[in-house]
Each structure stands twice: as C-alpha cells, then as structure tokens.
Amino acid sequence: QVQLVESGGGLVQAGGSLRLSCAASGLTFSAWNMGWFRQAPGKEREFVAAISWSGGSTYSTDSVKGRFTVSREYAKNTVYLQMNSLKPDDTAVYFCAAESRHKITGTNMTPDYWGQGTQVTVSS
Numbered sequence: 001q002v003q004l005v006e007s008g009g010g011l012v013q014a015g016g017s018l019r020l021s022c023a024a025s026g027l028t029f030s031a032w033n034m035g036w037f038r039q040a041p042g043k044e045r046e047f048v049a050a051i052s053w054s055g056g057s058t059y060s061t062d063s064v065k066g067r068f069t070v071s072r073e074y075a076k077n078t079v080y081l082q083m084n085s086l087k088p089d090d091t092a093v094y095f096c097a098a099e100s101r102h103k104i105t106g107t108n109m110t111p112d113y114w115g116q117g118t119q120v121t122v123s124s
Helices: none
Strands: 003-007 010-013 018-025 032-039 046-051 058-060 068-073 078-083 092-100 118-123
Touching: 003 092, 018 032, 018 092, 018 118, 032 068, 032 078, 046 068, 046 078, 046 092, 058 068
Parallel strands: 010 118
Antiparallel strands: 003 018, 018 078, 032 046, 032 092, 046 058, 068 078, 092 118
16 A cells, blocks of 8 residues: 655754655656645645656645655655745644646645644744
C-alpha cells in the first residue's frame, strides 16, 4: 500500500529554518506529482508547495514564496520542503501529498494520497 511518511518537524524560533522530508513507498515515485499542505488550528488545510513528477516545475502559495523551497530526490523516493525565515503564522501540521502525474498539477493540486502529518511550531 502507499505510504507517505513525514519527518523533520519541530519547534523553532521565528527567523529559523527547518527541512521537512517525506519518504514515499508503495508507488512509482517518478510517476507522481508531490506536494505539501498545512493545517493550522481552527483553519482549513491549505496548499503550500508542489513539484511535478519530472521535477521540472514547482509551485508555491504566495505566503511562502521566497522562503520555502520544494525539491525531490528520486534515488531516495523522498520529497523535501526547505523552510527558511519561519514566522509564527507558519505554525501548523504539515502534510505530504501525492497526486497522479495524469493530473495537471499546480497550486490547485488534488492529492490522491496523504501522509499523517508532522507538527511545525514557530515561536515568536
């Protein structure tokens, strides 16, 4: 079965950095668009960033542009989210997501699979 396992979350001060990882198994990694979503307490889950199955295109929501970078490593079946200049508003549970390459991905990504999430807390 498909498994997406996130790691790398934690507590960090404002202005700091974290790198999230998501290890994928049970799917052909190179055939899937991969992305990150987040959900803050009392809010809906929102798109953060995505990378196409080829790695040739990346997308991110406006609030993280210039601070967050999504990348993927095919040899390790892993997708990353490098988060710099973190702000308290970035506090949320971050979810990894996989979307079929047959969909046209972007900021309106519609995942087929989800990870369990990892908590990121940014203190002021």
